[in-house]
Structures are given as structure tokens and as C-alpha cells.
Amino acid sequence: DTGVSQNPRHKITKRGQNVTFRCDPISEHNRLYWYRQTLGQGPEFLTYFQNEAQLEKSRLLSDRFSAERPKGSFSTLEIQRTEQGDSAMYLCASSSTSGAGNNEQFFGPGTRLTVL
């Protein structure tokens, strides 16, 4: 399967714990995005990388959230001191700025986080 993969698919944690999610994009894609979807809402943009550079961060991304893409391939999203309000589906997407794909984003299956 050469699509976007995310691990883990589900994570249950206790309030105050730290969690880390991983996203492996489509291999030739230089852009990688993180989104969060809460119940009843559409996905909301958190941040994106072009290669290893983090180019934009949403105001939704509080100080407890940090994302990295150290070698311009996979990315990690860490949430420190989790709160119940962090419970959501975290989606990763990747795209390529080359070619005629209109920068179409391809999504992974998401990581569902539940904070107890």
C-alpha cells in the first residue's frame, strides 16, 4: 500500500499524559499536513511542512502541541499534558507541489485519540 499511513490508529490515554502520533506520507510528496476533527465538525487545519520546514501553524496549535518532520519524510505530532478537549481524530495528508495535481491532498486513515 503506497498511500498515507498513520500510527497508531487508536490511542486512549489519561489526562496529563503525553502522546505522540506518526504519519508516513506518500514517498514522493514534499508537503505534509496535520488536521484535527472533533465530533460534528469538519477537519481543521493544524500545521503543514514543506520538506522538513514547518511553514504554517494554526492558532489551534497550542503550546502543548509540537510537530516535526526531521528528514522531510515521516512526521510526528506530540501532545503534551493531554486534556479531555484534545480527544479527536488526528488526520495527516500529503501532497506534491510538482506536476499537475493542483496540490491535491491525500489523507491517511487518522489516529483517534481519547483522553480519559
Next chain:
Amino acid sequence: ILNVEQSPQSLHVQEGDSTNFTCSFPSSNFYALHWYRWETAKSPEALFVMTLNGDEKKKGRISATLNTKEGYSYLYIKGSQPEDSATYLCAFRQAGTALIFGKGTTLSVSS
């Protein structure tokens, strides 16, 4: 604040019915409009990327139209099948910005 509205929020149709959904978005600084289909426990699947006013795109029984001047797009499904059951998301993009998603329309097709 840029807002994308989708309607209806959900609908239930019988197998063989045709249906359509609406996506409304800001008409200023338009760059692209994306449609995705998201089935439970799967990745959102890209259906269409539309960039030009008057665009019409088709993929099997699913088609979409775009009106950038008035800020809306329609998604049509002809002869709905149970496997069409999913949430359909639209997302709007201005140049150089991230996707802004609507809340989605959840379609349920009964056999």
C-alpha cells in the same frame, strides 16, 4: 473568518435514488474546491479538485459542478448504491492557504 457550509447535514435515500448536496464557500480569492468521500474507518478519498468557474467533473455515477462567482458547488450521485454510504466533505482553498473544510453531508443508502 472563512466559513464553508454544507447541506444537508445528513440524508437517507433508497437504493436507486439520485441525490445531491450543496457546498457554499466564500466567493473572494478563490483558488480551488475539493470534494472528498469519507467512509467509516477509512481514509478520506479525494473525489474532485475543481478550479475553474463552470467546471463540471464526473467520476462514474458521481458528478460535481462549480460556481465560483456565487460561491457554491453541487455534488450529484445518480442511482445511489449502499456502497455510496459515507460522509461527503467539501473543502475550499484560497491561494497559499490550507484547506478549509465544511462539516460534511452524511449519506445513508438503504437497499
